[in-house]
Amino acid sequence: MAETTAAPRARRRPAVARHAGRIALGLPVGLILLFLAAPLVVLAVSSLNPAASLEFPPRGVSLRWYASVLSSPDWSVSFRLSGLLVVMVVATTTVLGTLAAYGLTRGTFPGRRLVEGVALAPLMVPEIIIALGLLYYFQGLGLLNSVPGLWLAHSLVALPFTVRTIMISASRLDPALERAAATLGAGRTRVFLTVTLPLLRPGILAGAVFAAVTSLGEVAVSVLISGANTTTVPVRVFSAVKFELDPSVAAVSTLLMLASVVVMVAVDRMTRLSEAV
Amino acid sequence: MGAARGRLFGVGFVLPAAVFLVLVFLVPLVRVLSLSLHPVDGAGNPLPEFSLVQYQRVFTESFFSQALVSSFQTSLLVTALCLALGYPVAYALSRVPGGALRTLMFVIVLSPLLTSVVVRSYGWVVLLSANGVVNRFLVGTGIADQPLPLLTSYTAVVVSVTHVLLPFAIIPLTTALGGIDPHLRRASQSLGAGPARTFGRVTLPLSLPGVAAACMVVFPLSMGIYITPLLVGGANQPLAGLRVYSQITSVYDYPVAAALSLTLLVLTLVCVAAMGAGFRFWERRNHG
Numbered sequence: 001m002a003e004t005t006a007a008p009r010a011r012r013r014p015a016v017a018r019h020a021g022r023i024a025l026g027l028p029v030g031l032i033l034l035f036l037a038a039p040l041v042v043l044a045v046s047s048l049n050p051a052a053s054l055e056f057p058p059r060g061v062s063l064r065w066y067a068s069v070l071s072s073p074d075w076s077v078s079f080r081l082s083g084l085l086v087v088m089v090v091a092t093t094t095v096l097g098t099l100a101a102y103g104l105t106r107g108t109f110p111g112r113r114l115v116e117g118v119a120l121a122p123l124m125v126p127e128i129i130i131a132l133g134l135l136y137y138f139q140g141l142g143l144l145n146s147v148p149g150l151w152l153a154h155s156l157v158a159l160p161f162t163v164r165t166i167m168i169s170a171s172r173l174d175p176a177l178e179r180a181a182a183t184l185g186a187g188r189t190r191v192f193l194t195v196t197l198p199l200l201r202p203g204i205l206a207g208a209v210f211a212a213v214t215s216l217g218e219v220a221v222s223v224l225i226s227g228a229n230t231t232t233v234p235v236r237v238f239s240a241v242k243f244e245l246d247p248s249v250a251a252v253s254t255l256l257m258l259a260s261v262v263v264m265v266a267v268d269r270m271t272r273l274s275e276a277v
Numbered sequence: 278m279g280a281a282r283g284r285l286f287g288v289g290f291v292l293p294a295a296v297f298l299v300l301v302f303l304v305p306l307v308r309v310l311s312l313s314l315h316p317v318d319g320a321g322n323p324l325p326e327f328s329l330v331q332y333q334r335v336f337t338e339s340f341f342s343q344a345l346v347s348s349f350q351t352s353l354l355v356t357a358l359c360l361a362l363g364y365p366v367a368y369a370l371s372r373v374p375g376g377a378l379r380t381l382m383f384v385i386v387l388s389p390l391l392t393s394v395v396v397r398s399y400g401w402v403v404l405l406s407a408n409g410v411v412n413r414f415l416v417g418t419g420i421a422d423q424p425l426p427l428l429t430s431y432t433a434v435v436v437s438v439t440h441v442l443l444p445f446a447i448i449p450l451t452t453a454l455g456g457i458d459p460h461l462r463r464a465s466q467s468l469g470a471g472p473a474r475t476f477g478r479v480t481l482p483l484s485l486p487g488v489a490a491a492c493m494v495v496f497p498l499s500m501g502i503y504i505t506p507l508l509v510g511g512a513n514q515p516l517a518g519l520r521v522y523s524q525i526t527s528v529y530d531y532p533v534a535a536a537l538s539l540t541l542l543v544l545t546l547v548c549v550a551a552m553g554a555g556f557r558f559w560e561r562r563n564h565g
Contacts, residue, residue, distance in 0.1 A: 032366050035362070036444070039400025039401050053408075054406070095293070106286070109288045119295075125545075126501020128501055129538040132531070132534055159294065223504070238395045241399045241508055
């Protein structure tokens with residue numbers, strides 16, 4: 001076990017032992033990280049293959065499949081739909097999640113724990129039940145194969161992430177700051193908008209990212225409630241993977257991955273994502 | 278703001294989300310429950326009378342009951358694998374100093390989490406297909422004479438589900454390991470304990486809350502997962518989530534799908550509650 005935080009005692013251990021410890025930890029960790037990265041890397045690399053089948057390593061480098069995806073009317077409808085849903089879902093879950101997380105953290109009302117349990121429950125409930133529940137429910141309401149249906153479903157799946165992330169920020173918020181603003185004459189609404197909300201910003205941002213990523217990647221529920229007119233990008237990937245192995249799907253997948261990496265890097269600059277999870 | 282406004286403070290903030298959850302989460306769940314309590318006619322339409330026949334089918338037909346057992350076993354296996362693979366990574370992450378290496382490790386750990394499950398499953402399909410990397414390696418090195426049917430195997434399901442859920446284990450483990458005061462390790466070593474003993478007596482027990490959190494996230498997710506096994510293993514894998522999916526999409530028998538999925542839910546919640554109780558018991562025993 002190599003001591004990275006130079007402790008005097010650890011430094012006195014012989015160099016050989018320290019190196020052995022480092023390799024004993026580093027090698028398996030490296031292999032596990034390789035395991036984590038391998039499917040994504042293989043996918044990204046084989047999307048560059050000019051041939052009409054997926055190969056790794058590819059025979060050459062070409063952006064042919066990207067061009068084919070970006071010029072395909074089917075995919076572009078899906079891209080627009082997924083983009084629209086991300087905006088709708090982020091707006092909904094950020095508002096609902098911020099209010100709920102604040103109320104749950106600061107609230108004194110009875111049944112608070114129960115509401116918190118219900119708000120976080122969609123995380124614990126097997127996804128197939130949510131899918132079946134919404135399929136059956138939306139069938140009755142005529143919301144199958146509709147944008148509002150997908151919007152409600154994605155918001156439901158994303159909400160627990162948002163609530164949990166913002167609750168972490170809310171629990172670190174010092175009530176004295178709000179009291180100070182109130183003492184200085186600010187009304188309740190003004191205190192919330194000018195003191196509370198800015199202090200919750202890191203949690204809200206992280207929550208918004210989780211909501212965006214969840215909506216962008218949601219398949220488990222969408223597969224059952226979407227239809228021919230409402231095929232989101234991941235649902236189209238899902239059906240393509242089920243039926244054929246076309247490199248254009250690898251190109252779309254790579255674009256989806258790039259989107260999430262961009263989102264993650266952007267957020268990592270604003271807040272520490274690792275703390276928020 | 279605050280206490281002065283009495284016992285009901287906060288209700289107004291929670292109300293919109295509560296209304297949303299009732300309408301989009303609880304009502305559908307109750308509808309599923311009521312759906313599961315009705316028999317069906319020959320065409321699969323629910324009949325009005327009350328009956329437990331769907332649950333009887335779930336528990337007596339091995340097509341369903343075996344799938345529940347298999348989901349449970351698979352989830353235990355996947356949870357154990359996620360802990361075994363996640364712990365060293367989390368340990369390294371909590372010890373590696375800030376900088377490029379740490380950022381790279383975080384990107385590798387978090388990027389699968391932020392990538393659609395369908396994309397990650399597709400990556401495994403590409404890796405494991407007949408002319409995929411794994412098969413070419415096996416044939417090239419002479420381990421196998423011909424490409425193996427990896428894609429439809431149970432092993433492929435376990436491997437890909439573990440891959441999908443591993444980041445959910447690494448994150449709570451990293452948080453727990455990172456929260457351990459390094460002075461405690463040093464104190465242990467200066468009192469004469471070797472690295473192995475320090476790990477076993479100090480680091481491991483203190484990281485237990487992270488282990489508990491990892492189990493309680495990975496296990497329920499694994500119980501309900503169906504997209505990854507479907508894409509990697511095919512629709513015939515004996516998992517409860519897949520059985521529900523095929524009942525919905527090919528047999529159109531919603532009532533039995535409802536009964537099976539609710540049984541799966543109850544099984545999941547009971548297991549999570551048991552895990553929680555187990556970990557609390559262990560904590561109490563360790564810390565008086």
